[in-house]
Amino acid sequence: MSTVLTLLLLWVVVSAGLLTAMHGRLLRALWREPVLTRPVVIVESDDWGPGPGTDAGILRAIAASLDAIRDRSGRPAVMTLGIVLGVPDGAAILAGKGKVYARRSLAEPEFAPIVAAIRDGCATRVFALQRHGLEHFWPAALLARLADDEALREWLADPSTRSEALPAALQSRWVDSARLPSTPLAPPAIEAAVREEAALFKQVFGELPEVAVPNTFVWDDALERAWAAHGVRCVVTPGCRYEGRDAAGNLGPPTRRIRNGECGVGGLRYVVRNDYFEPIRGHRAERVWQAVATRTAQGRPTLLEMHRESFIAAPGDARAALSELERALRGAVARHPALCFMRTAELACHFGDPASPLLACGLPMRLRVWLRRLQAEPPCARLLKTTGLAWPLRFAGWLLGMRARNGTPAARTGQSSSTPLSGRTDR
């Protein structure tokens, strides 16, 4: 009997040693990542900016829908709006033979109904502004490509032009895609662009958002430095950073992995968008429910990436998208009564506050969540399966879950789910 026990112990020790030796950094990163005590859902919708008057109508319809969906504290569902402040003035650029860039921005009276709809949604706390570029491209790169690109000239000549129709490489604002592979922008040029964007943001909306979303998730340290100097405190990421486009215009390989709560240059705090919900592409509410269940089990928030694209389609499609979003959020609240809605800036504040009631500090819960995260990482999962260590870890997770369900003092899940979140970050 003692031989069997010794062999079992040896197997566990050797397997755990192998796991640590091969993935030690990952294990530590998963442990350091904050563990949430309640489900959090944020809808993150990008690319809103100048457009036809009908955009104001759909924004008001979205705001009304979100306002009718409440968490149990009575807070409405929140959609962050990644704002692109300007579009090219195609006629002026073409008249000048592409030598000088000209812009139309949300500051112009024509776009006042869109600005009013956004500001009203912010006032009722269903919208939250995020920076998404003065344009969704780097103007000098656009001009440089104009002479050799007939399709680009046609795009500029169309008065109803939308940035969604630009080639993907050009949509990466914070890199020079005039020639591929792309090259980094000069830091002074980045700083000037961020400063100009901040001034226009204040002029149009009377506020300067603390959250930035890099266009197509391509950015670098120089941009973080400029953002930090101009009021940005939080950067939305897809869980990694891209720094350029390759010769074919595709995203280059990620240069680093990013986890919730980690910090970048100037103390910028990262949050991770971890799911995608685009009704116009056929995504349904069930996808959101699955995402919320998975992320909640991993102690993570669910940040759903959406785009204006889903709402600016034909009126019937836009209504269907809104109705699916509403079904998704209502269904998530019904499945997770402790779920809470908040802005991304608030979430980042919680990540930076060790005393936040939204963060778990009890060892059993943190351990259980860590084991789940471990098993969701493909390199770890493969090794756990190969060594057979997955089974005892699952059993350990089950035991820790039983402990939490039985309400032991150390388990904060049930307790915290009814603890109101402090209002100090709710501003």
Ligand SMILES: [Zn+2]
């Ligand atoms: Zn975008």
